[in-house]
Amino acid sequence: MLVYKTSSRPVFSAILPLLTVGALWAAPATTAKPKTPSVDAAGFDANVKPILRNTCSGCHNATVTSGGVNLLPYLDPVTVSEDRAAWEKIVQKIQSGEMPPKGIPRPPQEKMTALVTFVQGEFEKADAAVKPDPGRVTARRLNRNEYRNTIHDLLAVDFRADKTFPTDDSGYGFDNISDILAISPVLMEKYLSAAETIASRAMGADPLPKKPIEASADLKTKTLRRLDFSTVEATQRVDFDGDYTVRFGFPGERTADAKPVKMGFWMDGQLLKTIEVEMKPSKLVYFNPFSDAEFKVYLPEGDHLFRAGFIDDDFVKTLKDAKEAYSDKKNKYIGSITFVGPFASTVEKASRKKILICDPKTGQACVQKIVANLAHHAYRRPVTPAEVAGLMKFVAMAKAQGQSTEQGIQLALEAMLVSPQFLFRTERDANPTDPEKSHRVSDVELASRLSYFLWSSMPDDELLNVAEAGKLKDATVLDAQVRRMMTDKKAAAFADNFAGQWLEIRNLDSIKPDPVKFPAWTPELKEAMRTETNMFFQDVLTENRPISDFINAKYTFLNEMLAKYYGIDGVKGPDFRRVDLTTDQRGGILAQGSVLAVSSYPSRTSPTIRGKYILNNILGTPPPPPPPDVPALDDSKVGAEVSLRKQLEAHRANPVCASCHSKMDVLGFGLENYDAIGKWRTADGKFPIDISGSLPNGKSFQTAAGMRAILMDSMPQISHCLIEKVMTYALGRGMQAYDNRTIEQINKSMAADGYHFQTMIFEVVHSLPFQSRRGELVTSQNSPPASPGDTKPKTQPAVKAKEIAQK
């Protein structure tokens, strides 16, 4: 939308009346008109002008600016190149059949097509005219996820950067945009102390306390929270890496024939262990029936959210209320969790194995080898002897302080982790300040581009090796690597970070559905929904499915809980698996709980938000922001006096609102069968759901599946949108006009190949912007701002309100 603002038209229109008044005024600086490629005026007059004038300008002129659009200025051929953004919009409206609207006499289809083909032809001409430009990616600071993954792959240390560092701001909907990732003193401070923590943990330097510490959380003291009758949760600080004994107390007992139940134990949403818990009354005689169970697990240092719960425990469903559920006579439940530890871990720390590739005691040569190896990986490139020497100074320094060689290595490691070489992904330019000179990025730089694209982490040894051997230029080697990486389990990061942001799934953590209206909303359900979408996305990638699956796949990924929630039978157990869908209630991401939940208000659905979601994330035609002074639609009375549909229709009576809402809302209503947490429904409050709708282009549907089918017709558009997002994410920069060409090329190959997802990845990896970069002019915008010297400032006397009031 910003593009419209910079359109050169207004300038022109602004100046004209001025010229007509005569040579009276010196034309202001604003008359300067940008150079633009010429447009085939004759073709324009033949194919475009008649329709624009006779069909469009009736509602889009100076006095009647329907939807705030005046097309008169666009009767001028030159606008096609001068104000492309506007023309792309015009063409898109005509192509989608959205314009001319019902009731307006429609020119014969071939004329419409002629218009579209002509304008698009002009676009291609224009694109062909611009010299290919790879663009330029600014030095990229590792964001929190990349930092955590990189530390993990580098040192096998799990450092919760997401809990330690401030949130990374996002731009274009992604938090890996180089220009946005700023660095502040607070962050610097944290990098420094994080480096200390990580290095010492990696070396296993912190001595464990002599005696194990015991900490416990229980229901009585409310340190253990009840999530439901069979699930509890506690936040617990773990101060040392190590083994801990986790003991569970189970008050109460069940009937003599009670079946044992499986209990899961999660840390920060990850299942660590499941055990069988006996539910029968124990033979022992307690005053209050009680039993316990324990196991040993390795727990990393940090604040953690621990959860324990009985999995598919049908028995509790037979209990009528909390009174029964927590009565020692009627039920057995989880009453306490106790942590005892730390104990020296039985296994040698993986991190030490990674660091100490030889025995430092054998002498300086080995120490040097260790430091060089660490730097090589931390900097993700070969290191020079000088660099190693620089780092070795720290080993010496530590020794001078009377510390051990290992502590010296630890100190050198700290230095590496604070170095810009580690924290930033910088790419060298032969001619940093010459925008004309573009060049391929080096194989080693390409390796990092690849690994942070697909893994959000550093290159592994195999990738780094082929790169350093200079083989990555070779397309077949490159493809082999990409194929390997896409199927590697690290590619889960691509689902987490790309899909998590593209589909806004990350917001699952920030939404807060009203527990009164939506008791079904539990942390497990939330996680299940997240898992479904992640696994589904990964499957489309690794199985190289067509991206049309995102819209209406005939399968998804479920576990028992989520399947029940969706009303699908025959799925047993906590583990997710691929499930074929037999009805058309579900299918594709728009029918997945995660997406439906993040596109709703806490207490109700909002067709407007969901419609906007589809336009933004699926079709890539974001609606313009509402006019300055229109309040956001208020549908808070919904379900009470009047149905949401009625309200929104009333809203749409206002032509200004209609211009966008007619599309947004209709799409949104297509999803009204799913409530604010994605559950299937046929009525909203006392009003039956009516989702039928017809889009501005006349196509209409009766069911959610029907709407998905209509969306399928827009495959080229959907694919274009996804390519744009993938490119943005892969490059860490916004798409510019000069990227159009690349995106279009990729989209062509996609179409040719049936829109398979991997094809998109391969095409992006091979594209010019991904493989090359160029220099950049020094401007006032990008060089540090010089503060304007303000020599003789003039303040006007501030008013003493009271005093004058007395006058």
Place this chain on the structure above:
Amino acid sequence: MTIPKALPRRTFLRGLGTAAIGLPFLDAMAPALRASTIPGGAPIRMAFFYVPNGMIMDAWTPSWEGKFQDLPRTLKAMEPFKDDFIQIGNLTHNTGRALLDGAGDHGRCSGSYLTGIQVKKSLIEIKNGISFDQIVANQIGKKTRFPSLELGMEDARQAGDCDSGYSCAYTNNLAWRSETQPLPPTLDPRALFERLFGTGVPMTPAEKARQSKYRRSILDFVTDDTHKLETTLGPTDRRKLDEYLSSIREVERQLEHAEKDNSQVDPHMEKPYGIPADFAEHFKLMSDMVAIAFQADQTRIVTFLMTHEGGSRPYREIGIPDGHHPLTHHRNQPELMEKVRKINEYHVKQFAGFVEKMKATKEGDRTLLDNSMLVYGAGLADGNQHLHEDLPTIIVGKGGNYIKSGRRLVTRRETPMCNLYLTMMDRMGVNVEHFGDSTGRLEGLDLA
């Protein structure tokens, strides 16, 4: 629709904003140092508490001016501190208005709240100005361990654009170190605690000395590393690395400072774990630490983002399950407006708890509160219509026997908020001719 031309409007505006930095400070500093401490030697502290989505003004603005009478409903919780604060009417942030940038009042008003700059409407090319708290921090911050603290309650939004094309950076941050460098607020009480009072793991002086020796040599090492790296990079890359370097310098400064004073502050409070789910509890933890930090003179400048402008946090704890922002577009429906009033009251109530603690803390023959200027305010007046004039603003504390509190002062209409900032900067001992879109100083604070 703005058009690039010889003198773009933004440059023009920014000119006004950054003029402040351009000034030769050194001569301005001499009176400064005197002003920034008051008789008795206690320094003056300054804090901003920002609440989003405007307010229901009928419950904020009384009919009277001058000496406080019966406090308006939203301010009731401040009753015990009636003599300790002043309410100011009619302050305006013109830079929050659309001017020619169309929708996005939330993004704009929060972005420009402390900078007085019309921020650049963009998801990616963030451009604001240095915020005035940072101008003060640059001058007097050297005297304390932390030049300033940036705190918040709500995690930054993860994905999506934060308001009609305005980057989330504008709503996630209040303080701006430079045009392009926001200072992200600390949200986690534990993190704040460790920052202020150390990890709690006791260190011998020798260990401390060694640690800071190591830290310093590491910082030297990476500084030098960066300079090597920079030579091969283009302008934007350099700019990034300059941010990195200036951050390093700041950390080095803190190290020096820490080395000088070995006195470990004892917070007399238990080290918090993680972020409490409960809003009130979270705010109490954070604000308690602010009071301690002020008392121990760890910092003199705090900006506190209660929640994000445009944020849709529900307030179940007071029986409001709907999001705050949707509610504020109440279109004059009584039941919605009532809910918003409740939220406004709730926020003030939390803040009042902090004021109480500040007042309870003695400093010389006065209280910590007397030596502070705690501004509590919003970037919008009426959130339904997105009004940027008559912004809700109170200043609690007398700024060192300066402000004549206990009354409502109404300025002329359209008086720039930045005029207040200029006056506050004077009090903090930083004399600047212009800031943001200021048109002069806001006088009358000291006239009973």
Place this chain on the structure above:
Amino acid sequence: MQFGRGKPSAGVFYDSAFTTIDDILTEALIYGLQGKNDCRVAVITCSRPDLATIGYVEMVERYYHGPAGNFSQLPAIGMPTSGAKGETPKAFVIPFTLKKLDGTPVYKNEVSSVIETGDPNTLIRNYLEAQNDQNAFFVVAGPATNIASALEFRGMKDLIAAKIKYLVMATGPGEVNIKGDVAAAKKLFAGWPTPIFVSGPEIGDALPFPGASIEKEFAAPNTDHPVADAYRLWKPMPYDTPSYSMSAALYAARPKEGYFKLSDPGTITVGDNGKTSFAPSAQGKHQLLIADPAQKEKIIAAYVELASAKPAVRQRFRPDAAAAADGQKKAGDPAAAAAGEKRPGPPKP
């Protein structure tokens, strides 16, 4: 949504001494123009620190603009805090004493203290920021006190150069608006960065506003009409009044209408005694309006039509006056012109 909307109608900055009924008719006139989307009233400033007068001016503004709220704010009236207060015309005070049959006052004065007014420089600066480049104009119908101060207000001169297309000044009877503040007038003519047009006394004298319209056109929409009431109170009816200020406003809003002839460009200088002199020169930025007898009827008709127009709710979405002109000019084809002018509205489906 904004695309293709071209330039919205121009913003008016009206600065006046408000010492004559003409000045008030001019306020009515610019609101009439706004009703026709020829322009939009940005902000009104008064050159005298006279709260009583401002109270009346503000009430007239409210009469046309409607009360604040519903997404349309009533901008403050600008007022300096120093300088001579001057006399408050009785006709601006008495209306507030008028009562309806039920005894309630006809008009409410909402300006009781300086805090309900704004600082002229701040107001002008803030509202200039909201204008598109070269798409606003100044009408000055009083001593140039505020303008001169604005010109010296830091940064403002550049802002004016960027936003304001031209300034039209009514020098008033005997050039009272020059003599009223000679220093200011000097600064204005010497320092104003964009063109200035001057409507001399002879123009206003040659185009008397017809008092008869007060009982006809004005009475029509609304019997309680603040401007009509003031007019009746000004002096014994019936009488016509010179249109010094109105002529300036009318030219400013409709420069292309051909209401007035223009002198060749030149430069106006103001002497210490307040005498003005005009030196023709090709590069001069100043021009004088010249009355054109042929246009008299048309102009007076326009005065009445615009000043008596009933309050029109200001359109939320600015129509594209300039773009319309643009469309016609550029495409130069009848259909566009028709679309610009005649087409009533979108065809009903």
